[in-house]
Amino acid sequence: MKSIEFVSSHNGAVVTIRLNVPQKRNAISLQMFRELIDFLRASESDPKLTIVVLTGTGTYFSSGNDLTNFTNAFQDPGANLDQVIKHGAQLVSDMVEAVAKSSKILVAKVNGHATGIMVTLLGLFDLVYAVDTAQFLTPFVQLGQSPEGASSYTFPRQSLLATKRLISQSFLEKVLQANEREIRELEERFKSDECLEAIMAFFTKKSKL
Secondary structure (H helix, E strand, C coil), X not given: CCCEEEEEECCCCEEEEEECCHHHCCCECHHHHHHHHHHHHHHCCCXXXXXXXXXXXXXXXXXXXXXXXXXXXXXXXXXXXXXXXXXXHHXXXXXXXXXXXXXXXXXXEECCEEECHHHHHHHHCCEEXXXXXXXXXCCHHHHCCCCCCCHHXXXXXXXXXXXXXXXXXXXXXXXXCCCHHHHHHHHHHHHCHHHHHHHHHHHHHHHCC
């Protein structure tokens, strides 16, 4: 089973990247980082490709960095820990750069909980589509780390957590007098895969104009 699956659709205009390590809650290994970086860089030379969708397998979008990236190295008496840390930091930096510089429409289909860098990177995406049950965790303070993924810049400007609450409040105020059945139908429609497919089809059509 591959850790990452790349599925092309809409005549090559849309590629869905599926994180496929559900037994590890789709934690990102060093190899997965490399595959994601290589794909985003290579996609720049593909004029047919318009939309890149990132999602996960199972109930988790991603639990962030796979901690075995570092624990395995720490248990190796012959490992150069300084080099291991620098290499890991460079991969994260390259990943952020690949996302930030991508000319494609980047869509995150957040199918479940997200942690760490897979939360902070969302601030660099063009569209984030999350299920209602998704929870976003950024435990940098608890771990004694600085924010990653350019989140110290993107989050104050477009905080995903605050925006979700504000949108919910605004939505409820506007539909307070509406028919409850219609509201439920709208909510189900917006949460459906068909809605996301329609959004992607819209962007694909616009990109050809």
